[in-house]
Amino acid sequence: MAALDHNATFTAWVTDHAGIIHKVARGYASGATDHDDLVQEILFAVWRSVPGFRGDSQPSTYIYRIALNRAIALQRADASRTSGESGQDVDPDLLPAAPEPPDDRLELIYTELRKLDEISRAAMLLQLDGYRYEEIGELLGLTSSNVGVRLNRARKTLMDNLRGK
Amino acid sequence: MGKAELEQLWHEQTLGTNARFDPIRHVARLRGKRRSVMVLTAVAGVISLAALGLRAAKLLADPGFTLATGTAELLLAALPLLCVLGTAVHLRRQHAELDALRLDTRQCIEFAYRTVRREIRDIRRAGPPILAGFVGLFAVSKWQSIAAGREVLTHEAFSIFLVAGVAVIAVAVLQHRLTAFLQPRLAHLENLRQQLD
Numbered sequence A: 001m002a003a004l005d006h007n008a009t010f011t012a013w014v015t016d017h018a019g020i021i022h023k024v025a026r027g028y029a030s031g032a033t034d035h036d037d038l039v040q041e042i043l044f045a046v047w048r049s050v051p052g053f054r055g056d057s058q059p060s061t062y063i064y065r066i067a068l069n070r071a072i073a074l075q076r077a078d079a080s081r082t083s084g085e086s087g088q089d090v091d092p093d094l095l096p097a098a099p100e101p102p103d104d105r106l107e108l109i110y111t112e113l114r115k116l117d118e119i120s121r122a123a124m125l126l127q128l129d130g131y132r133y134e135e136i137g138e139l140l141g142l143t144s145s146n147v148g149v150r151l152n153r154a155r156k157t158l159m160d161n162l163r164g165k
Numbered sequence B: 001m002g003k004a005e006l007e008q009l010w011h012e013q014t015l016g017t018n019a020r021f022d023p024i025r026h027v028a029r030l031r032g033k034r035r036s037v038m039v040l041t042a043v044a045g046v047i048s049l050a051a052l053g054l055r056a057a058k059l060l061a062d063p064g065f066t067l068a069t070g071t072a073e074l075l076l077a078a079l080p081l082l083c084v085l086g087t088a089v090h091l092r093r094q095h096a097e098l099d100a101l102r103l104d105t106r107q108c109i110e111f112a113y114r115t116v117r118r119e120i121r122d123i124r125r126a127g128p129p130i131l132a133g134f135v136g137l138f139a140v141s142k143w144q145s146i147a148a149g150r151e152v153l154t155h156e157a158f159s160i161f162l163v164a165g166v167a168v169i170a171v172a173v174l175q176h177r178l179t180a181f182l183q184p185r186l187a188h189l190e191n192l193r194q195q196l197d
Helices: A003-016 A018-028 A032-052 A059-074 A104-113 A118-128 A133-140 A144-162 B003-011 B023-061 B067-102 B105-147 B153-196
Strands: none
Touching (some): A018 A104, A018 A118, A059 A133, A104 A118, A104 B003, A118 A133, A133 A144, B067 B105
16 A cells, blocks of 8 residues: 555544544543553554555444554553543643543543443443444454343443442 | 433534644654664664674684684674664564554454563573573683683673673563563453453
8 A cells, every 4th residue: 555545544544533542542541641642552553554454344443443452452450540530631632533621421431431341341332332242242352142241241330330420 | 320321421422523633643753763763773783783793704814713712702792783683573573463453352462462471481481591601601701711811810800790790781671671561461461361251
């Protein structure tokens, strides 16, 4: 793929699917520095993966796969990364989506999502964005039934934690 | 907060394009950093290879050269090349891990797990013999040179301390990499594997 095509495809992808990178970064990074680092790492990983796209899935699914794998593999075994607020003081140039007005309710959802284990969190993000069990299983390397069990448990934990808040 | 409100908030997130967002610039920044490391490694590789070649040529042209007396000098010249090779292997592993991001999460985690485990095994198994062999060969070579009267112990004390210092630093660097980076990452990946089971 020529450099021009490569960059043009990449720019079109991340512009059209900015929300995916935004949600994955907020779901996996707790502080502003972590968020900025993760967005940059995801962008680089997506850029590098453009020539490897064979067209057997939607670009959005491909971007989700790379973004989630990058976020999960990059995550340090550090408990401090599972708490805190992700939307504070991030570099506006590194916000793939349009800057949002601060929304405590949305931040609460992300905070509770970040308390889930990495794999359940990925499944939950995918389900919230409308992916079916089979698709989630394919992305994560799990069976559909395993995805179902995992999502039921994650959803219950999430709703229990959000109830009354 | 109920399920309906959660879904409503989720789908109402502002997901329009940020006019200030320039993805190519961010990629270029990271690419630049990575490219600098690769260029530096390549340049260091060429320089260290040339230095080793020149040293070997000089020794071979010396009529008094024997393998025993020249080994120490060759080892010192080979040391930077060894470091460059180590860096090159590390960079190749990093690239392979990036390529594995296209796989599903289970395969991606398995790949990273095997890569980190192999690096830990390499450091533990290959590190001590390489370092011990390096220091041992150097010491034997120096001892033979001194015994043959080509060198004097007091003059060579500096190079002996230098090599001992390099060996200590190498052990410390490898130990730090093991405990600060590789073992925590392996534990994290092991945890992810368990989550996937």
